[in-house]
Amino acid sequence: MKELIKKLTETFSPSGREEKIREVILEEIKPYVDEYEVDKLGNLIVHKKGNGKKILLDAHMDEVGFVVTYIDDKGFIRIEPVGGVNPANLLYKRVQFESGAVGTVGIEGETVKQLQENYKNITFDNIYVDIGAKSREEAEKRVKRGMFGGYTTNLEVLGDRLMAKSMDDRIGCAVVIQTLKELDSSPNDVYAVFAIQEEVGLIGATVSAFGIEPDMGIAVDVTGWGDTPKGMKRLAITLGDGPAIKVKDRYMIASKSVVDLLVKTAEENEIPYQMEVLLYGGTDGAMIQKTKKGIPTGVVSIPCRYVHTQSEIVDYNDVLNAVKLLKFTLKKEMK
Ligand SMILES: [Zn+2]
Incomplete structure (x- = not known):
């Protein structure tokens, strides 16, 4: 099984x-x-x-997953949750999109203080998905507004326990x-x-x-x-x-x-x-x-x-x- x-x-x-x-x-x-x-x-x-x-x-x-709401000029992607996703659980995780594109989740912070504050209060307003694109144009070749995304991990067998x-x-x-x-x-x-x-x-x-x-x-x-x-x-x-x-x-x-x-x-x-x-x-x-x-x-x-x-x-x-x-x-x- x-x-x-x-x-x-x-x-x-x-x-x-x-x-x-x-x-x-x-x-x-x-x-x-x-x-x-x-x-x-x-x-x-x-x-x-x-x-x-x-x-x-x-x-x-x-x-559970998320959906793309906006892609900025530099190709960074903003998202909204689909189901009960805590944004803190997404940070620096590998994610995938319907198109097969993959990326990771980063967080904003222009100063050290701001970054520390953002870490304490991670929201969908201060995180973004980075798919390695250098521009909106490049990003949109792989990911579009309205496209769904979510976690990407393989099943691991941990003795009697299974993780996925x-x-x-x-x-x-x-x-x-x-x-x-x-x-x-x-x-x-x-x-x-x-x-x-x-x-x-x-x-x-x-x-x-x-x-x-x-x-x-x-x-x-x-x-x-x-x-x-x-x-x-x-x-x-x-x-x-x-x-x-x-x-x-x-x-x-x-x-x-x-x-x-x-x-x-x-x-x-x-x-x-x-x-x-x-x-x-x-x-x-x-x-x-x-x-x-x-x-x-x-x-x-x-x-x-x-x-x-x-x-x-x-x-x-x-x-x-x-x-x-x-x-x-x-x-x-x-x-
Ligand atoms: Zn559930």
């Missing part, structure tokens, strides 16, 4: 520009589903037919793909959505859940961590302790019936798990839940450090256990 994770995380597809990642996912999953559809907004919806209840798995395929950009939420995509690959049969009618534009407002999940109108939804996404030096104590999530079953985040209280089902399935199959109470953020699950007359919805989360940076870290065992948990859940007959 590491090869799959490498392929997914090394593909560059920020929100609104999901064409590339959709192609990669489709190629992987095609042999394992009965039918698939790309909807009008670009969601990839796959279907493994069954006679029972409609169960929807969702993982978002976009990643866009673990959020390509690791969720990998888990859903692997689950469908391993699911030889199910008493349920199983749909999976690889959703667009989660990072800018849960857009893809909103329209796809409406169209499918499932009996139950499970989103698969990353969650935060509390297990680093002086990490957030109140967020007791530990890498390697198992996939997290969401209780609550800022956007939803997971449906109790789904939480109970996931916990029971984990315990019956001796799959390690941890309960997740996330102090911030939300997932596609929030939108699935409030679709039409209401869809009981839960979330299986992969604990992930340094979310929305170029070096997000997950524990491989949590990933494997998330696949197990979903597979055993889908094998159950839903009432």
Whole structure:
């Protein structure tokens, strides 16, 4: 499964520009589903037919990034975030654009004092992307206003842990793909959505859940961590302790019936798990839940450090256990 994770995380597809990642996912999953559809907004919806209840798995395929707003006379590029990108996380990082152009991020400062002040308060107003161009004319041969960009890093295997950009939420995509690959049969009618534009407002999940109108939804996404030096104590999530079953985040209280089902399935199959109470953020699950007359919805989360940076870290065992948990859940007959 590491090869799959490498392929997914090394593909560059920020929100609104999901064409590339959709192609990669489709190629992987095609042999394992009965039918698939790309909807009008670009969601990839796959279907493994069954006679029972409609169960929807969702993982978002976009990643955070930025978009070009302005290129100056000397060829330096100004940007605006796409999704929750902290400008401090971009400084001096290697970045790429849709065109394939690469560059790094610099910061302004005409005096030492000003530079020190800017370091303390890094904003999208005082950083710029340097693609090595000497003029606007040269820069515009590679990058244009309105073009999307983002991190560019390769997957690194760090013992049991994996580090890459866009673990959020390509690791969720990998888990859903692997689950469908391993699911030889199910008493349920199983749909999976690889959703667009989660990072800018849960857009893809909103329209796809409406169209499918499932009996139950499970989103698969990353969650935060509390297990680093002086990490957030109140967020007791530990890498390697198992996939997290969401209780609550800022956007939803997971449906109790789904939480109970996931916990029971984990315990019956001796799959390690941890309960997740996330102090911030939300997932596609929030939108699935409030679709039409209401869809009981839960979330299986992969604990992930340094979310929305170029070096997000997950524990491989949590990933494997998330696949197990979903597979055993889908094998159950839903009432
Ligand atoms: Zn995210």
